[in-house]
Amino acid sequence: MNNQKIAESLFESHPFGKGAVASRIVMAPMTRVFSPAGVPGKDVAAYYRRRAEHGVGLIVTEGTAINHPAAVSHPNIPRFHGEDALAGWANVVAEVHDAGGKIIPQLWHVGSARKQGEGPNVDSPPVSPSGLGIDGSESAKALTKEEIKEMIQAYADAAANAERIGFDGIELHGAHGYLIDQFLWENTNKRTDEYGGDLQGRTKFAVDVIKACREATSPDFPIVFRFSQWKGGAYGAKLAHTPDELKQLLTPLVDAGVDVFHCSTRRIWEAEFEGEEPLNLAGWTKKLTGKPTIAVAHSALTMPF
Numbered sequence: 001m002n003n004q005k006i007a008e009s010l011f012e013s014h015p016f017g018k019g020a021v022a023s024r025i026v027m028a029p030m031t032r033v034f035s036p037a038g039v040p041g042k043d044v045a046a047y048y049r050r051r052a053e054h055g056v057g058l059i060v061t062e063g064t065a066i067n068h069p070a071a072v073s074h075p076n077i078p079r080f081h082g083e084d085a086l087a088g089w090a091n092v093v094a095e096v097h098d099a100g101g102k103i104i105p106q107l108w109h110v111g112s113a114r115k116q117g118e119g120p121n122v123d124s125p126p127v128s129p130s131g132l133g134i135d136g137s138e139s140a141k142a143l144t145k146e147e148i149k150e151m152i153q154a155y156a157d158a159a160a161n162a163e164r165i166g167f168d169g170i171e172l173h174g175a176h177g178y179l180i181d182q183f184l185w186e187n188t189n190k191r192t193d194e195y196g197g198d199l200q201g202r203t204k205f206a207v208d209v210i211k212a213c214r215e216a217t218s219p220d221f222p223i224v225f226r227f228s229q230w231k232g233g234a235y236g237a238k239l240a241h242t243p244d245e246l247k248q249l250l251t252p253l254v255d256a257g258v259d260v261f262h263c264s265t266r267r268i269w270e271a272e273f274e275g276e277e278p279l280n281l282a283g284w285t286k287k288l289t290g291k292p293t294i295a296v297a298h299s300a301l302t303m304p305f
Helices: 003-009 043-054 083-098 145-164 181-182 204-216 243-256 281-289
Strands: 012-017 019-021 058-065 102-108 170-176 223-231 260-264 293-297 298-304
Touching: 043 058, 043 083, 058 083, 083 102, 102 145, 145 170, 145 204, 170 181, 170 204, 170 260, 181 204, 181 223, 181 281, 204 223, 204 243, 243 281, 260 281
Parallel strands: 058 102, 102 170, 170 223, 223 260, 260 293
Antiparallel strands: 012 019, 293 298
16 A cells, blocks of 8 residues: 555544544543643543544543542542543543544553652552562552452443443553553563463453453443553563564453554554564554554554554
8 A cells, every 4th residue: 555545544434333433543642631630621621622623533532540549640630530520521522522523531540650649649659560660669569469359440430431421432551661561561560479470460450451341331332452562761671572472462452352452662663573574563463463453653643444
């Protein structure tokens, strides 16, 4: 396909969930901290509406905090729990839909990327699979099995609320060294129970979150899963060093209920695996799973179904 055909294809409609996106252009989730006390206001709704009015087919919101005291690191990052915040998001959805767009919230927990004393709940310690930060320091509280169970439920509750107030799907943030990614990565997951160990064990938290969200929503309510090889401050990190390892990582996520993969890379034009077919991360993901993929690098997104 030549460059002109590729460009034209970006403006084609494509099925998504119960309907279709007007184009294959997807807006990246971008943290804004413009929601005082975690509640998105009319300005947030207007911000997203403008994107829908100008050709964006699918909007992924900025990261939103699931219902856990240490989910995010700033009091003005929007919440995805509490009726005041959910009412704000319902207004965002209404504005985007009125402009002809589709929108999904990104459900987020930053794990040990949050420092002790950061808001909104300054007394709550950061948490992670093994109490480790991305740099290997013991900078967080290791989650117990009971806390993991509660965390999974918090994701499921957020997914159910997203469908209830009219969103078109959800995105689970499993990239960039945040909580779900910390379970996936061997450098931050040193657990010896069923949530750690080999690659299969390290996928269990993500699998359980996806399954819980799938059970809490309708079968045709899309679940997008964002993942990356790189982490903030660890740009050479790898979850998978070969296509076979990538398949081992992704297959359980597909089986759990992922509909679309959002593949975050720093340089979208680079081949993911040296000496293999010259596909980027999104290309390999689509080849190995058969699922639609969102390809992203820097601030440019497309949806090469």
